[in-house]
Amino acid sequence: xxxxxxxxxxxxxHDLLIEPHWTLLHVLRGQIGLAGSKENCLEAECGVCTVLxxxxxxxxxILLASLCAGRSIVTIExxxxxxxxxxxxxxxxxxxxxxxxxxxxxxxxxxxSYLDEHPDRxxxxxxxxxxxxxxxxxxxxxxxxxxxxxxxAAERAGKGAQEDAP
Amino acid sequence: MSFQxxxxxxxxxxxxxxxxxxxxxxxxxxxxxxxxxxNRKRQTPAHLIDLNRLDELAGIAQTPDGFAIGALATxxxxxxxxxxxxxxxxxxxxxxxxxxxxxxxxxxxxxxxxNASPAADVVVPLLALDARVSLVGPRGARTLALxxxxxxxxxxxxxxGELIDCIHIARLPQRSATAFLKAGRxxxxxxSVVCVAARLTLDDEGRCAAASLALGAVGATAMRxxxxxxxxxxxxxxxxxxxxxxxxxxxxxxxxxDVRASARYRRLLVEALxxxxxxxxxxxxxxxxx
Ligand SMILES: Cc1cc2nc3c(=O)[nH]c(=O)nc-3n(C[C@H](O)[C@H](O)[C@H](O)COP(=O)(O)OP(=O)(O)OC[C@H]3O[C@@H](n4cnc5c(N)ncnc54)[C@H](O)[C@@H]3O)c2cc1C
Ligand code: FES
Ligand code: FES
Numbered sequence: 517x518x519x520x521x522x523x524x525x526x527x528x529x530h531d532l533l534i535e536p537h538w539t540l541l542h543v544l545r546g547q548i549g550l551a552g553s554k555e556n557c558l559e560a561e562c563g564v565c566t567v568l569x570x571x572x573x574x575x576x577x578i579l580l581a582s583l584c585a586g587r588s589i590v591t592i593e594x595x596x597x598x599x600x601x602x603x604x605x606x607x608x609x610x611x612x613x614x615x616x617x618x619x620x621x622x623x624x625x626x627x628x629s630y631l632d633e634h635p636d637r638x639x640x641x642x643x644x645x646x647x648x649x650x651x652x653x654x655x656x657x658x659x660x661x662x663x664x665x666x667x668x669a670a671e672r673a674g675k676g677a678q679e680d681a682p
Numbered sequence: 683m684s685f686q687x688x689x690x691x692x693x694x695x696x697x698x699x700x701x702x703x704x705x706x707x708x709x710x711x712x713x714x715x716x717x718x719x720x721n722r723k724r725q726t727p728a729h730l731i732d733l734n735r736l737d738e739l740a741g742i743a744q745t746p747d748g749f750a751i752g753a754l755a756t757x758x759x760x761x762x763x764x765x766x767x768x769x770x771x772x773x774x775x776x777x778x779x780x781x782x783x784x785x786x787x788x789x790x791x792x793x794x795x796x797n798a799s800p801a802a803d804v805v806v807p808l809l810a811l812d813a814r815v816s817l818v819g820p821r822g823a824r825t826l827a828l829x830x831x832x833x834x835x836x837x838x839x840x841x842x843g844e845l846i847d848c849i850h851i852a853r854l855p856q857r858s859a860t861a862f863l864k865a866g867r868x869x870x871x872x873x874s875v876v877c878v879a880a881r882l883t884l885d886d887e888g889r890c891a892a893a894s895l896a897l898g899a900v901g902a903t904a905m906r907x908x909x910x911x912x913x914x915x916x917x918x919x920x921x922x923x924x925x926x927x928x929x930x931x932x933x934x935x936x937x938x939x940d941v942r943a944s945a946r947y948r949r950l951l952v953e954a955l956x957x958x959x960x961x962x963x964x965x966x967x968x969x970x971x972x
Contacts, residue, residue: 536685536686536687537720561871563782572787573783573784578718578721626784629787633762649783
């Protein structure tokens with residue numbers, strides 16, 4: 517039996533009819549047509565399904581959609597668009613941090629959540645590494661991803677580009 | 683997979699639903715344990731009772747003698763709670779190694795306890811802190827020592843209809859510190875092979891006035907190493923005292939061999955991690971970061 521559910525996704529309200537066991541990822545991809553959030557392990561291990569729930573990164577693959585009523589959901593589609601890239605998106609492009617791209621939506625939202633959690637300080641490379649430990653990339657080897665996140669963090673901390681070695 | 687999800691707006695309604703559904707019902711907080719268990723068909727509840735709208739269960743509050751951690755407090759909230767950064771640092775150290783950030787942002791302390799995994803990380807420092815679990819149910823409220831609440835893998839003293847409301851911990855005396863160490867197969871995103879929490883209070887002569895050691899993933903539930911604690915009290919925490927505590931802890935634990943590690947390796951880890959955790963406590967007390 518489907519139940520009515522209203523979700524706020526990227527600032528827009530969606531009135532839906534959902535099965536009780538549907539996850540947020542299933543609703544985003546299958547019902548709304550937002551395919552930026554990817555689907556892989558479905559066990560919260562890989563992070564490709566990461567979205568922001570009230571600003572915090574969570575794994576949408578194990579999050580029941582009905583638990584998200586009344587909360588704000590942001591997907592990669594809500595972060596920027598080709599004309600107005602989010603600083604993290606621009607930095608990933610500039611630093612060549614993207615190969616196949618499958619992990620990148622989750623990676624950028626994971627990074628955004630972490631940087632928003634620590635607005636006033638410049639995280640070390642090790643801290644950035646730990647911050648993205650729940651989001652796996654099988655292509656890049658992470659160095660350029662960390663470069664891109666560090667560049668945005670440095671800009672925010674007002675210190676200019678960070679130059680320390682990988 | 684077929685279940686209904688209910689969204690009670692009050693604790694009383696949540697309890698009533700749980701009582702009505704009995705074994706066919708489960709509470710759901712972050713769902714990071716439960717949804718995976720349902721997907722793997724290890725659990726097949728017909729009804730999920732969503733606790734997330736119960737504001738009474740959220741947040742971390744000061745009490746006259748310590749803190750009340752709401753069952754819905756996330757691991758991230760514990761990790762970032764300013765009053766936990768000093769003497770209760772061991773709690774922060776456990777909360778910050780639960781899964782990755784995405785899990786910590788939604789998984790709750792109440793779920794970590796109620797799920798009753800022998801490897802639950804935050805349970806271990808809570809046990810070392812003599813935490814008490816506050817439950818509310820059809821017959822009213824009661825409080826149990828965490829050690830009495832945990833009965834075995836997946837088994838607790840929770841009665842029909844009861845939910846965890848909050849977890850109480852007492853403020854530590856002067857010259858106290860805590861520490862938590864976790865050994866896994868990799869640095870992050872890993873279930874504990876062994877974890878150890880220590881709490882130490884030193885007197886003015888530098889002797890152990892109180893000592894507490896809790897071990898995770900080396901028995902049916904997280905456990906206290908009582909003999910190891912006794913080996914410390916009244917002594918200066920020098921190498922000999924720490925060695926005695928380490929050996930007593932290794933002898934007291936009851937690990938199994940599984941895909942993650944052998945029983946022998948787990949015991950060796952206990953023997954190595956106990957003195958290391960205690961040394962961290964001593965350093966923290968001496969540096970006055972408590
Ligand atoms: C990728 C991944 C990595 C993980 N890594 C770790 C780790 O390193 N260390 C670790 O300890 N855990 C880990 N976990 C397990 C899990 O995240 C934690 O145990 C978490 O704290 C569970 O909380 P939850 O709110 O998600 O619980 P839920 O899944 O919502 O609930 C778990 C159980 O507790 C019951 N329950 C929940 N709240 C209450 C309440 N208030 N009263 C009564 N019963 C209740 C539910 O009915 C259910 O049976 C990991 C999980 C994942 C998916
Ligand atoms: S698909 Fe969600 S974490 Fe892998
Ligand atoms: S770019 Fe291919 S998985 Fe990260």
